Amino acid sequence: MNRSTKPITDSTGEMDALLRSFFRFEMPSPWPTMARPSVLPASRHAVDVASRLALAASIALLLLASFFLADRPSASPVPNFQLGPGEAAKPGKLPIPPMAP
Amino acid sequence: MSVTANPTGASQPEASGPPDFDALYQRHSREVWALVYARCLNSHTAMDITQEAFLRLWREWDHQQPILNPRAWLLRVARNLAEDHAKSAFRRYGTSSPQAMTGVEAREAPPLERLALEETFGQIRHIMQQLPQADREVLTFRYALDYETEQIAELLGINTTAVHMRLSRARQRLAERLKAQGIGQLP
Missing domain, CATH: 1.10.1740.10 (RNA polymerase sigma factor, region 2, helix turn helix motif)
Structure with a gap:
């Protein structure tokens, strides 16, 4: 690639011109604007309060549910079977097959 | 404020x-x-x-x-x-x-003159990277923002004499390295 090979002298003018051109090239143009965030991010304090409230509500719901279920009468009460001596099963439920000779 | x-x-x-x-x-x-x-x-x-x-x-x-x-x-x-x-x-x-190693950043396909310009500026950027950070600071404020010595001194928290010295040394170092690289004037 052809390029001017005239060396840069130490003269102030040429150096200044070169550096100004360099930095002008480097600087964004047009200068970008910065859009302000339209919605501010939730602050840490607000997040903390919200999460604690959610946790408290969850625990309260759990406790209420457990109390409600504990007070409720059972829909199918367990029958009170009395097994006699030598009985290992409820009568009539499990017939014992006859022993083979 | x-x-x-x-x-x-x-x-x-x-x-x-x-x-x-x-x-x-x-x-x-x-x-x-x-x-x-x-x-x-x-x-x-x-x-x-x-x-x-x-x-x-x-x-x-x-x-x-x-x-x-x-x-x-x-x-x-x-x-x-x-x-x-x-x-x-x-x-x-x-x-x-x-970017510093290639010297040329990815941009739109430029014409030949722009390529030459980017090559020259890439070399300058590479040389700038070899300068001390203090030199780069004063050069950037001086030439990117056109700041006067007093403004640079206030910004960097140093006195104006130090800014003059840094600027002079930075320009000298830069000029020496540009010469050594054989970088010519702007294409």
Whole structure:
């Protein structure tokens, strides 16, 4: 690639011109604007309060549910079977097959 | 300047937020960009970090943190972000970013003159990377923002004599290396 090979002298003018051109090239143009965030991010304090409230509500719901279920009468009460001596099963439920000779 | 604005009322974007945010961006974004650019020598990265710094300023306001000097705050945050980025870039690429190694950034297909210009500027960018950071800072503020010595001194927290010396040495170093590379005038 052809390029001017005239060396840069130490003269102030040429150096200044070169550096100004360099930095002008480097600087964004047009200068970008910065859009302000339209919605501010939730602050840490607000997040903390919200999460604690959610946790408290969850625990309260759990406790209420457990109390409600504990007070409720059972829909199918367990029958009170009395097994006699030598009985290992409820009568009539499990017939014992006859022993083979 | 004391800014303790409270960005409440987020449902009204134009009315919400610190009233000086846009003005602050207009006033200081170029300074922040220049400070970051002097560290990373990548225009796009510098702009990303600049906007990230302003976004963090916004969040600080959202958390109702008083910031007495937004300009100093922005410069400090941007400096830290640039250093973090440099560390992560070093882990990924070694001492030089891909842009610095190629010298030419991906852009639209340019005409021949633009290619030559980009090649020359890529070489300058490469030489700039070899300069000390202090040199790059004064050169960037001087030539990117056309800042006077007093402004650079105030920004960097040094006296004007030191700025003159840094600028002179930086220009000398740069000129020597440009000569050594055989870089000519602008194509």
